[in-house]
Amino acid sequence: MPATLSELFATQFQLCNIGSGQLVGVIAEHGQKLDYVDAAVAGARSVGASAVVLTASSLSNPTLPGLEHKAGPDVPALLAAAGECDMVIDVTVGGLIHSDVRTRITGAGRRMLFVAEPSDVLERLIGTAEIRRRVEAGRDLLKAGKQLRVTSAGGTDFVADISSDDLPITCQWGFVDEPGRWDHWPSGFIACFPKDGSVNGTIVLQPGDALIPWQRYVQQPVELTIEKGFIRKIEGDGIDAANLRDYLSTWDDEAVYATSHMGWGVHPTASWSAFEVYNPRTLYGQELRSVEGxxxxxxxxxxxxxxxxxxxxxxxxxxxxxxxxxTVVVRDGALTL
Known part of the structure; x- marks a missing residue:
């Protein structure tokens, strides 16, 4: 029998070592994902912890330009309340992944977990010690490495400089049991931020590759030329190339063409077919990010x-x-690490 959402949150809190005498903060947006809010509170109470719900009027970014996004006056109060919590659960619609809110909460030593997927995805892809081991093995390789190179039979061939002694690395195994740690439930991937401006070469998207948050698979090949960390050409005759050109140009912002983090998935039970099995608009896309290899x-x-x-x-x-x-960590889509 599938676990209830409250039971799943209780299991997650146990993985995060949350228990008696601790306080969980749940950051939410007004009127959104109320079932997740209720389940997080119930899950915290079931393991002996207390919970407080921190609701903001809106924290989501615009999906297309035209509406200016600014942090509202409720954010300082939200941050102050979160600072009193042992752990923070983010159940906002778009997530606070790239926001100053997340950076300030974790920078103060608080743990933070983003939750967005349907309950059966959360249950099927719950974090494990083996996923963590795989992620940490990748982290150690990246920390010691100088160059990341990615190739494919479809024509992808680029290099990136990862030689920095303080290379920013994102390690995601689906739970947070350390101070200052952020993660996304579910998760199973390792990613780094190469030296800015160091990515050079070609990336060729093939049919079946995924575009997130559009939540769709690529239909026809797209060739992207990367120079000094920025996409300089988007070539292809199909709808995918046309949409990418249109979407990026619509923002009228050079920053949207930059490459950012890159890495690989390690989750053994994540499925590539998720966008076909589920209504893709109900998914955040974390399953495809985490697919092994x-x-x-x-x-x-x-x-x-x-x-x-x-x-x-x-x-x-x-x-x-x-x-x-x-060291080859993935060969032709198969994890070797």
């Missing part, structure tokens, strides 16, 4: 390069070979 890269925001833009695409790709210096 996929290569995922993103465009737009990079807080480590002081670059912010609400336009942000995550693009998981199949069938790639990923090498950190001379």
């Amino acid at each position: 996929n290569f995922m890269w993103s465009t737009g925001s990079n807080r480590f390069a002081n670059r912010e833009t609400p336009a942000h695409l995550d693009i998981p790709m199949r069938g790639c070979t990923i090498a950190v210096d001379d």
